[in-house]
Amino acid sequence: MAVKERVRVGGRSARIQSAVHDAVRRLSAETDRDELTVPQIAAEAGVTPSTIYRRWGDLAALLADVAVERLRPIADPEDTGAVTSDLRAFIEQFMEEMSSPVGRALVRDVFSPPGETYPVQCGGFTREHLTTIVSRAKARGEAAFDIDEVIDHVVAPIIYHILYGDRELTLDYCHALLDRVQSMPAETARPASRSLSPGARSRDPLAPQ
Template structure:
């Protein structure tokens, strides 16, 4: 997530927004491996050195853009019950992330050792699951352990996306969720 900006407004913010938008546009058209910093700079109307100084290199920039895209814009859908809430959330997550660009985003985020992009990314999913949990509690349903949900449901999905060793059908996702609720094996 780049570094914390000391100056958050004005020109600096405009450039960040423009560069982000340009990268997202390019990702629609071409493959991640074809994108270069000078290419982004030209389309965004900035000089390459600005990008290098601010983000360090291409992979950091891509990771920054990825976490920004993954930032939740809304809470998960409320379907009325915990099981269906989580099912919907997980299926949608798998669908988005198993796409060509989705996988690339995960790889970029995970590849960003610095800048805490990886940490930020899994904070987002943690937060979503926490929302589902609180919602369940408010409904009077028996809650669940968020960390266990990550291990039992999210982790397998991410694993298969990254290693590409298995198709991620909605059915498979639902099986994971049902297995999770069927029995808790922690503690």
């Protein structure tokens, strides 16, 4: 569920958002997150529960909104002077942050509400960082990598293993993913174009029979 539209812009609305987000962060630090309730958060933030329901819809959407803010980058990726090391530094940090206990909990919160509002924002943060690194590379006259390629073959496997919990994520593994992308010939490295396939979602083989 998206953050509801038509919230008042500016002073009071921003103060409520900030108070409620802060309350969630304080309570999450001391309480099992799965025990959090809207009335408890409202009391901590000094607002009424209906303020929260009106603005976010439900607890899952509020927790996802807080998680997106926690995951929002506060700075550009590190400038190490060369594209390969810029990318490596960014991916190492991404893997370390996302696979930490707090990172895993935030990722879970982001995917918890229905719809793609919150996941799309988080995916966008990663893409923006990669775009910054590519722009810097071009400014330096370096050959840049393909952003979709890095998302599909470096970022996606990292996120997959975090979510499915089926392998330990090590720096060796991270470097092997990067080496593989960087050693790919350009013509193979490009994924298919983003054409839309009409009817791709029309059948639903898992729908109840």
